[in-house]
Amino acid sequence: MRSPSSFNHHLGRRKILGSIALVVFMSSVVVGILGLVVLLAQVLFQGLEWLSPELIFNFPSRHPEQAGLKAAIFGTLWLMGLTAAFTVPVGVGAAIYLEEYATENWLTRLIEVNIANLAGVPSIVYGLLGLALFVQLLSLGRSVLAGALTMSLLVLPIVILASREAIKAVPETYRQAAFALGATKWEVVRSVVLPSAYPGVLTGIILAMSRAIGETAPVIAISALVYLTFVPQNPLDRFTVLPIQIFNWIARPQEDFRGLAAGGIIVLLIVLLSMNALAVFLRNRYQKQSVE
Amino acid sequence: MLRSEFHADLQKLQDDLLNLGSMVEKATIKAIDALKTRDLPLSRQVIEEDDVIDDIRYEIEARCEDLIAKQQPLATDLRLIIAIMHIVGELERMGDYAEGVAKISLAMGDEAPLKPLIDIPRMAQKASLMTRQSLDALVERDVDLAITVAESDDEVDALYDQIFRELVTFMIEDPRTIQRATYLLWVAHDLERIADRATNIAERVVYLVTGELSKLKEIFP
Amino acid sequence: MTETRKGLGSTTVPKLSVKEHAAPGESPTVITVNKLDVHYGTFCAVRGVSMKIKENRVTAFIGPSGCGKSTVLRCFNRMNVLIPGARVTGEINFFGQDLYAAEVDPTEMRSRVGMVFQKPNPFPKSIYDNVAFGLKVNGYTGNYPDAVERSLKRAALWGEVKDRLKENALQLSGGQQQRLCIARALAPEPEVLLMDEPASALDPISTLAIEQLINDLCTDVSIIIVTHNMQQAARVSHETAFFMVDDDRAGYLVEFDDTSNIFTNPNDERTEAYITGRFS
Numbered sequence A: 001m002r003s004p005s006s007f008n009h010h011l012g013r014r015k016i017l018g019s020i021a022l023v024v025f026m027s028s029v030v031v032g033i034l035g036l037v038v039l040l041a042q043v044l045f046q047g048l049e050w051l052s053p054e055l056i057f058n059f060p061s062r063h064p065e066q067a068g069l070k071a072a073i074f075g076t077l078w079l080m081g082l083t084a085a086f087t088v089p090v091g092v093g094a095a096i097y098l099e100e101y102a103t104e105n106w107l108t109r110l111i112e113v114n115i116a117n118l119a120g121v122p123s124i125v126y127g128l129l130g131l132a133l134f135v136q137l138l139s140l141g142r143s144v145l146a147g148a149l150t151m152s153l154l155v156l157p158i159v160i161l162a163s164r165e166a167i168k169a170v171p172e173t174y175r176q177a178a179f180a181l182g183a184t185k186w187e188v189v190r191s192v193v194l195p196s197a198y199p200g201v202l203t204g205i206i207l208a209m210s211r212a213i214g215e216t217a218p219v220i221a222i223s224a225l226v227y228l229t230f231v232p233q234n235p236l237d238r239f240t241v242l243p244i245q246i247f248n249w250i251a252r253p254q255e256d257f258r259g260l261a262a263g264g265i266i267v268l269l270i271v272l273l274s275m276n277a278l279a280v281f282l283r284n285r286y287q288k289q290s291v292e
Numbered sequence B: 001m002l003r004s005e006f007h008a009d010l011q012k013l014q015d016d017l018l019n020l021g022s023m024v025e026k027a028t029i030k031a032i033d034a035l036k037t038r039d040l041p042l043s044r045q046v047i048e049e050d051d052v053i054d055d056i057r058y059e060i061e062a063r064c065e066d067l068i069a070k071q072q073p074l075a076t077d078l079r080l081i082i083a084i085m086h087i088v089g090e091l092e093r094m095g096d097y098a099e100g101v102a103k104i105s106l107a108m109g110d111e112a113p114l115k116p117l118i119d120i121p122r123m124a125q126k127a128s129l130m131t132r133q134s135l136d137a138l139v140e141r142d143v144d145l146a147i148t149v150a151e152s153d154d155e156v157d158a159l160y161d162q163i164f165r166e167l168v169t170f171m172i173e174d175p176r177t178i179q180r181a182t183y184l185l186w187v188a189h190d191l192e193r194i195a196d197r198a199t200n201i202a203e204r205v206v207y208l209v210t211g212e213l214s215k216l217k218e219i220f221p
Numbered sequence C: 001m002t003e004t005r006k007g008l009g010s011t012t013v014p015k016l017s018v019k020e021h022a023a024p025g026e027s028p029t030v031i032t033v034n035k036l037d038v039h040y041g042t043f044c045a046v047r048g049v050s051m052k053i054k055e056n057r058v059t060a061f062i063g064p065s066g067c068g069k070s071t072v073l074r075c076f077n078r079m080n081v082l083i084p085g086a087r088v089t090g091e092i093n094f095f096g097q098d099l100y101a102a103e104v105d106p107t108e109m110r111s112r113v114g115m116v117f118q119k120p121n122p123f124p125k126s127i128y129d130n131v132a133f134g135l136k137v138n139g140y141t142g143n144y145p146d147a148v149e150r151s152l153k154r155a156a157l158w159g160e161v162k163d164r165l166k167e168n169a170l171q172l173s174g175g176q177q178q179r180l181c182i183a184r185a186l187a188p189e190p191e192v193l194l195m196d197e198p199a200s201a202l203d204p205i206s207t208l209a210i211e212q213l214i215n216d217l218c219t220d221v222s223i224i225i226v227t228h229n230m231q232q233a234a235r236v237s238h239e240t241a242f243f244m245v246d247d248d249r250a251g252y253l254v255e256f257d258d259t260s261n262i263f264t265n266p267n268d269e270r271t272e273a274y275i276t277g278r279f280s
Helices: A011-050 A053-057 A070-101 A106-118 A123-137 A145-167 A172-180 A184-214 A217-223 A242-251 A253-291 B004-037 B039-072 B075-108 B117-141 B141-175 B175-211 C069-075 C128-136 C144-154 C174-186 C203-219 C230-236 C258-263 C269-275
Strands: C030-040 C043-054 C058-062 C086-094 C113-116 C192-196 C222-226 C237-245 C251-258
Touching: A053 A253, A053 C203, A070 A106, A070 A145, A070 A217, A070 A242, A070 A253, A070 C174, A106 A145, A123 A145, A123 C030, A123 C222, A145 A184, A145 B175, A172 A184, A172 C113, A172 C174, A184 A242, A184 A253, A184 C128, A184 C222, A217 B141, A217 C069, A217 C128, A242 A253, B004 B075, B004 B117, B004 B175, B004 C203, B039 C043, B075 B175, B075 C144, B117 B141, B141 B175, B141 C222, C030 C203, C043 C069, C043 C192, C043 C222, C058 C069, C058 C230, C069 C192, C069 C222, C069 C237, C069 C251, C086 C128, C086 C192, C128 C144, C128 C251, C144 C174, C174 C192, C174 C203, C174 C237, C203 C222, C203 C230, C203 C237, C230 C258, C251 C269
Parallel strands: C043 C251, C058 C222, C058 C237, C113 C192, C192 C222
Antiparallel strands: C030 C043, C030 C086, C237 C251
């Protein structure tokens, strides 16, 4: 028989602690959202009046009313496109190799550790690396190709890590079932592992592109130009990107250019959100089919 | 259907039990007929065929054991297998009694029976009928029919008492008839036991249907 | 006399006719195991197993946890070798041919020895694509929809899914998913089906449905089933192998006999102890 005196429930105190924890967590959410909301509000307030077709389709100019982001927008698109073209196959391929094919030994462990470290390297270092390797050594010049290759190096660790996690998350039992049916290793990877890992891999690519679109330091190092009145016609052309253009406008003394910069930020956010929305849409379409 | 093989096996077991029952019924009838008509070859046949009855009894028991071990029957299936195991034992003993009657017939040899056989064949007919009815009750899961069997046992017991008194009277009046009277007494006794066993079978049928095992007279006074 | 199997392209495992080797009245042998040892690195998982698995019969492996029954099962389709450090010694013959011979390709051989796993693991694809997977990788040359229908019928699932073949397999219930996995394993028309505790993750009715399925399938597939559930082994198998683990945690075969004998009158007292639960 249980003696009532052997337990001291302290219910009052425990419940208060629970409530305090709840309040703390809620506050964290509020603070985070509040900061974001304030930021967006300020940007919108300043930049909304400057949103116009001219902003999108004009080249930069000394006159605020005529200044536009055309070069920057195209440059950003070119950069993102080329970066994706390099990062996705190399990153996903590396992840597949490391997860599915490589045997566990000191070499693979070394590679794993270094990939994780590379993700933390400041982006300006990549910029200098790209300058030395792509612009000068490989004589690619200050081209969007060199920029894309540099950005690839920057975001590759993100893609590799996310893809590896996604591939690791595919239940081993799917692979076993496929092998037991008489599939080769490649068939198992292609028809069972990759389709399941697709949402995770896509998430990794989204993260990588989102980072790439905003990283200004390496692009400044490569491109060095902030005032461009043409769009890239081929990978070896010079280029500029949205963050640089925005930065350029902010640095001008005229008040109007601040507004323009805010408008540019809005455009940048729209591009970013569209990219994310597209990727989330693609991911959701696949995830509906993979609901466990 | 789920567990179709198990249920088929169970059905086959019951069917084979019924076959055994009809073998026992026929043995009883043949033994008494042989006694009445002094047909010694027929008596010998009954004695031989009892070996077959014994073998089938062991075979059915082994199959019951096998089904219990392999299929873990529950509820009605379990009671059915348990009932079959008991009934097969009862039938085998009933076969032995029929064999006993046949042996007595052989022992009597060329001697005529002590008196015209009227009550003994009546007992035999009743006992046979009870055997058949108890097995019909099993097939139909018919509790009422089982009760009829129990009631018939009273009639058989009454007949046995009557024959007993009659034969004892014979023996008292004329001691030279003791041997022949005793033979007939044994036959009557064997028949009375057959009827008792048929009643046991009927009790098992009630157990199968209701789950209660008891003397039928206690459940349905 | 040898005949090559038709239907799934050329094969490297000739099918030997075994009728002249089997004793009259006895079921022919499909798999022969001789002194099988399995090591993972330096650890011996299974030691000295020898047995003959009969064709078109259900053979059950029972025994306490860790006794190596799943390990032995996975030797029959060379899935053990996917585990790094696994080493298989001894002989396993499939229709007289050494399964581990150099010229036998494990990928091709796995189309002849199928496997069903403990937790239902259909691919996150449509029901149709699940069943067709085995046909595709093995280069099936016949009509796909017919073959898919055939497999689903054999697995007693066709009636429930025939109008929704394009639906995702994960929408099915647990019992249905497992039957789908059985249909998937049957699509390449294997001669042997290995089942590793196929019903242990299912509810009782689904379990009985799987057992009924095993009963119906064994007329043209030899089935080997590993099960924790002794009663299931008793219900479903013709022959039972009882494994145990020794002090070095190596598994070994104690007794292999007709299921009736194992469960009513086993030869070995260890078998009796395990079956009656007097097992410490």
